[in-house]
Amino acid sequence: MAFSKIYITSLFSKLTALFGHGLVMSMGIILLIAVLASAGILMFVDSATPNTITIVSGPKGSSFSNNAEKYKAILAKEGVTLKIVPSEGSIDNFKKLSNPKEKIDVGFVLGGEVNGANIEHLFSLGSVSYQPLMIFYRGKIKKLISDFKGLRLDIGEEGSGAHTLALTLFKANGIELKDGTILVDHIAGDYVKALLENRVDAIFVMGDSTSSDMMRELLHSTDIHLFNFSQAEAYARRNNNLNKLDIPKGALDFGKDIPAEDTYLIGPTVELIARDTLHPALSDMLLEAARQVHGTPGLFKKRGEFPVAQEHEFPMSPDATRFYSSGKSFLYRTFPFGIASMIARLIAVIVPLGLILIPAIKLAPTIYRWRMESRVNKWYRVLLNLERDAFNRPLDENKRAELLHRLDHIEHSVSKIIVPARFGNLLYGLRQHIDFVRNGLISGHPFVASESKPADNHALN
Numbered sequence: 001m002a003f004s005k006i007y008i009t010s011l012f013s014k015l016t017a018l019f020g021h022g023l024v025m026s027m028g029i030i031l032l033i034a035v036l037a038s039a040g041i042l043m044f045v046d047s048a049t050p051n052t053i054t055i056v057s058g059p060k061g062s063s064f065s066n067n068a069e070k071y072k073a074i075l076a077k078e079g080v081t082l083k084i085v086p087s088e089g090s091i092d093n094f095k096k097l098s099n100p101k102e103k104i105d106v107g108f109v110l111g112g113e114v115n116g117a118n119i120e121h122l123f124s125l126g127s128v129s130y131q132p133l134m135i136f137y138r139g140k141i142k143k144l145i146s147d148f149k150g151l152r153l154d155i156g157e158e159g160s161g162a163h164t165l166a167l168t169l170f171k172a173n174g175i176e177l178k179d180g181t182i183l184v185d186h187i188a189g190d191y192v193k194a195l196l197e198n199r200v201d202a203i204f205v206m207g208d209s210t211s212s213d214m215m216r217e218l219l220h221s222t223d224i225h226l227f228n229f230s231q232a233e234a235y236a237r238r239n240n241n242l243n244k245l246d247i248p249k250g251a252l253d254f255g256k257d258i259p260a261e262d263t264y265l266i267g268p269t270v271e272l273i274a275r276d277t278l279h280p281a282l283s284d285m286l287l288e289a290a291r292q293v294h295g296t297p298g299l300f301k302k303r304g305e306f307p308v309a310q311e312h313e314f315p316m317s318p319d320a321t322r323f324y325s326s327g328k329s330f331l332y333r334t335f336p337f338g339i340a341s342m343i344a345r346l347i348a349v350i351v352p353l354g355l356i357l358i359p360a361i362k363l364a365p366t367i368y369r370w371r372m373e374s375r376v377n378k379w380y381r382v383l384l385n386l387e388r389d390a391f392n393r394p395l396d397e398n399k400r401a402e403l404l405h406r407l408d409h410i411e412h413s414v415s416k417i418i419v420p421a422r423f424g425n426l427l428y429g430l431r432q433h434i435d436f437v438r439n440g441l442i443s444g445h446p447f448v449a450s451e452s453k454p455a456d457n458h459a460l461n
Helices: 002-019 023-044 063-077 090-098 161-172 191-196 212-219 232-238 280-294 318-326 330-334 337-391 397-414 421-443
Strands: 052-056 081-085 106-110 122-130 133-138 152-154 202-206 224-226 243-247 263-267 269-275
Touching: 052 063, 052 090, 052 280, 063 081, 063 106, 063 122, 063 280, 090 106, 090 161, 090 269, 122 280, 122 318, 133 161, 133 191, 133 263, 152 191, 161 202, 191 202, 191 212, 212 224, 232 243, 232 263, 269 280, 280 318, 337 397, 337 421, 397 421
Parallel strands: 052 081, 052 106, 152 202
Antiparallel strands: 106 269, 122 269, 133 202, 133 224, 243 263
């Protein structure tokens, strides 16, 4: 370490010494220092855009997981690797995003599940889809949530979106477990069969767990119904995180007219939540992938409806806001990701150096002239001190000889000074003043240095 410091100091001293050997040489030294500084910044400051994103998705086979796989395929074409971390669902996703020990960049989170938790350092990249709650039940038609009081209900795993929303609905409708309502233990993959075999009276499932094929299978059964939220508008107005959704008459099966009437549902939106450390370019890439995945029409959405900049519990990311207004940044819109990343890295180095280098180049001629003048003018200070020693007090022969010897040393040192021809007047002026002082010492003529007039305006500086 000590050797490195000595070496760097020595190198800097040599560069400084070379600076005064010519304007071209001086400019070259400035450029060389800039190149060395650039290399140092590139070595020690990694300003390159990362090419890996880690997303926390959801249970395997869920819509969260399936969408993450679609993102992965799209981003891979751009040279970006998406690492997918499975989870237990939306609440688990939020916990992982909130935990700084978890190496997670983004994740899917349902609206309304934060419940006042700390969202510091988290931003929304926008809403990417609706997540409707579907209630399939047996028996006679039910018009209100309160009609499910006292029944055997499967509301999903604890911590899942369906479970959380179901409990919210129960509370709003006065349903409590002590009133005879039974929450059946949820068994993944078995809840449809449990309903068909009359082991439960109703199942509460979110859209990410409900495929069109599953819906058709259930609704083709004569005794299974999809709950119609006739109060959907009221739920949406009372809870800002809920949306009123609808399945048009016959949308699931035109031939059998399923459903037989327009059916209304409620559900939150799914937000793509990111940490504030997510690189702006990767934010753009993710949202571009989201447009391809979620921008297609579906049962609950129109073409191009998602993703959308809707702010709920989480503040919108400034990078996402810019993306929705103007699209990807110029570099990543114009060039492939790898090339754009390289250009961005160069800009990160060149721009700061340019802010230093341009003024330095402009100042180079001034600094160069000062360097030339200082080589000569420093000897005027030595000469002035000698002159004061000589004429501010009486001289004997020994003192005179000593001063002449010192003057010879000054003249010898000055003879070694090298300056360009256009600064020759400085050097010749100094030599004249040396002769002037020598003549005064030899003749013993009384004068003081301050009364002497230099040959040009650079003397006695």
